[in-house]
Amino acid sequence: MAAVVDACRGYLHSLADGWNRFWFTPAEPQTLAVIRILAGAMLLYTHIVWALDLDAFLGPDSWVTADVARALHGPSAAWSYLWYIQSPLLLWTLHILALVVFAMLMFGLASRVVSVLAWLITIAYCHRLIGTLFGLDQINAMLAMYLMVGDSGGAYSLDRLLRRRRTAVLAAPQARVDTNLAIRLIQLHMCIIYLFSGLAKMEGQAWRDGGAVWLAVANLEYQSLDLTWLVHYPVLIALLTHVTVFWETFYCVLIWPRWTRPMMLALAVAVHGGIAIGLGMITFGLVMLIGNLAFVPPSLTAMMVSGIRRRGSGAGERARTKGGKLKDEG
Amino acid sequence: MKDQAAQDASSPAQQVAWPWRWLISGILIMHLAAVFTAPFAFVSRPSPLGRVAAEFFQPYLEWAYLNHGYSFFAPQPGESHLVRYRLEFAGDREPIQGTFPDLDAQWPRLFYHRHFMLSEFLNLTFVAPQPPPAIARDPYVREQWQQRRELYVALRESFGNHLKAEYGAAEISLTRLSHRPPTFLEVQREQVLLSDERLYQALPEDRSEALPLWLQ
Numbered sequence: 001m002a003a004v005v006d007a008c009r010g011y012l013h014s015l016a017d018g019w020n021r022f023w024f025t026p027a028e029p030q031t032l033a034v035i036r037i038l039a040g041a042m043l044l045y046t047h048i049v050w051a052l053d054l055d056a057f058l059g060p061d062s063w064v065t066a067d068v069a070r071a072l073h074g075p076s077a078a079w080s081y082l083w084y085i086q087s088p089l090l091l092w093t094l095h096i097l098a099l100v101v102f103a104m105l106m107f108g109l110a111s112r113v114v115s116v117l118a119w120l121i122t123i124a125y126c127h128r129l130i131g132t133l134f135g136l137d138q139i140n141a142m143l144a145m146y147l148m149v150g151d152s153g154g155a156y157s158l159d160r161l162l163r164r165r166r167t168a169v170l171a172a173p174q175a176r177v178d179t180n181l182a183i184r185l186i187q188l189h190m191c192i193i194y195l196f197s198g199l200a201k202m203e204g205q206a207w208r209d210g211g212a213v214w215l216a217v218a219n220l221e222y223q224s225l226d227l228t229w230l231v232h233y234p235v236l237i238a239l240l241t242h243v244t245v246f247w248e249t250f251y252c253v254l255i256w257p258r259w260t261r262p263m264m265l266a267l268a269v270a271v272h273g274g275i276a277i278g279l280g281m282i283t284f285g286l287v288m289l290i291g292n293l294a295f296v297p298p299s300l301t302a303m304m305v306s307g308i309r310r311r312g313s314g315a316g317e318r319a320r321t322k323g324g325k326l327k328d329e330g
Numbered sequence: 331m332k333d334q335a336a337q338d339a340s341s342p343a344q345q346v347a348w349p350w351r352w353l354i355s356g357i358l359i360m361h362l363a364a365v366f367t368a369p370f371a372f373v374s375r376p377s378p379l380g381r382v383a384a385e386f387f388q389p390y391l392e393w394a395y396l397n398h399g400y401s402f403f404a405p406q407p408g409e410s411h412l413v414r415y416r417l418e419f420a421g422d423r424e425p426i427q428g429t430f431p432d433l434d435a436q437w438p439r440l441f442y443h444r445h446f447m448l449s450e451f452l453n454l455t456f457v458a459p460q461p462p463p464a465i466a467r468d469p470y471v472r473e474q475w476q477q478r479r480e481l482y483v484a485l486r487e488s489f490g491n492h493l494k495a496e497y498g499a500a501e502i503s504l505t506r507l508s509h510r511p512p513t514f515l516e517v518q519r520e521q522v523l524l525s526d527e528r529l530y531q532a533l534p535e536d537r538s539e540a541l542p543l544w545l546q
Contacts, residue, residue: 200400
């Protein structure tokens with residue numbers, strides 16, 4: 001009996017140790033910083049597009065007026081400061097300020113403060129714009145929430161650039177627990193998204209019988225690339241359909257081991273790239289890939305960014321050298 | 331024992347004092363439980379456990395815009411829905427007809443997609459004026475039906491008012507359209523195009539083709 005109790009105690013201790021290692025091990029900020037840049041850019045673009053016809057979406061005679069939007073929410077905790085804005089001047093002023101916040105987030109200026117503002121602004125727009133939203137907005141809001149948690153300005157940011165100008169020597173990006181918390185939250189949220197997306201698909205006959213991808217490519221309103229030639233390859237359509245369902249459903253298991261993670265991420269690029277190119281949902285495809293970046297280790301992110309920087313500075317050096325030679329020859 | 335204590339003191343997790351670790355862990359568990367239970371509220375017949383859990387977390391999920399089902403293209407990709415409108419003007423001005431979404435008029439793609447979501451949302455919100463006789467006897471269903479009908483009418487009027495204001499029109503009529511994808515055989519054997527008129531159908535306003543999702 002004592003042995004069983006000891007075994008249980010040991011099991012619980014190992015669970016606690018595992019929990020602490022998973023959540024409370026400091027992580028370097030490079031991956032979170034890249035997510036900040038890309039998610040910030042996506043938030044900026046999303047809200048620039050609203051500005052193409054701001055009055056039609058948020059004005060007093062909008063597609064869904066503020067009153068109708070509140071009625072559609074019903075008695076709920078949904079909120080938005082945009083429900084109370086009627087003046088076009090005030091609406092535009094607030095919208096431009098929102099764009100400034102998203103740009104600051106993208107460039108990593110006052111990251112800690114603007115990440116909170118960006119999240120609040122994002123969910124306020126989402127609540128007001130009921131009826132126009134889709135998966136892009138759900139993921140935008142998710143990423144904005146978790147960018148608040150970690151030190152997303154800890155690398156590749158104007159914050160670091162400004163600190164470098166103030167101090168003689170700037171320390172390397174710091175590994176922090178809050179950065180790890182943010183990354184873990186994005187990782188787990190992505191797992192939950194894919195799991196329920198896969199389970200929901202299993203309720204549909206077309207996802208089970210292999211015909212769902214055809215229904216998607218044959219939808220004219222979604223089509224951005226004509227893939228109807230796939231009709232001559234029903235086995236290929238079935239393969240794409242079944243792979244999509246299995247990949248989504250088992251993502252939450254297979255994304256963690258280091259041997260299967262690269263394959264799952266490669267499939268993410270294939271699936272979301274296909275959605276972006278073939279079904280015209282470029283923004284949704286891209287934002288899902290931004291979420292998947294959470295599974296790239298910071299060391300690998302740092303290597304890739306360094307490589308890009310070296311290639312960029314090399315190209316710049318070659319351009320300067322070439323310019324110098326032309327000058328001499330002239 | 332001393333080695334274990336020394337090892338514990340130097341482990342990365344010990345950088346966060348245990349009271350903070352407990353507090354943060356509690357918050358994490360609650361947040362992730364909320365996010366996990368949210369999709370349970372979006373199936374057409376949620377389980378009792380799913381319903382109770384989703385109700386518990388509902389205020390947080392609603393406030394933070396986390397109340398989603400993540401059922402992308404699920405249960406299956408289906409037909410699209412568009413809205414055709416006809417605007418009448420006072421005086422001699424000719425009526426204007428149009429449809430949204432309109433890929434030719436709405437660019438970039440995200441801008442088009444926003445209009446696409448509006449037409450889909452109008453269709454999703456549709457409730458016929460009266461419930462089917464078979465379920466109309468239930469007073470709860472009748473009350474829910476009436477509330478949802480009022481929301482649909484308000485939404486439809488909002489769409490109409492917007493278009494009238496945009497064009498300066500006096501009257502408007504809106505028609506919901508469904509556009510189904512052609513089947514394998516239709517494309518393989520008959521070379522039916524995706525834009526074939528036979529694939530479009532005007533949807534009636536006086537009845538539903540199927541029970542709404544919330545009643546299935």
